[in-house]
Amino acid sequence: MQPTETGSAYVSIQTSVNGFSSSWKAVMDRFFSKYDGAVRIDINDAGATPGSVMLRLEQAVEVIES
DSSP states (O other), X not given: OEEOSSSXXXXXXXXXXXXXXXXXXXXXXXXXXXXXXXXXXXXXXTTOOHHHHXXXXXXXXXXHHO
């Protein structure tokens, strides 16, 4: 997770599992409904579920905010 200077968010998701685009969209929609910001997020899921990645994103925000 890195700040951007463009004023918008950028998300890149690398996964080895096909067919989860709607799940990933829902996770990112939920994330950005809770946290607003111009940020670049690069995700390599390494086989983790979208829910697990959401937890890690929330933990990253918690560390950044503290």
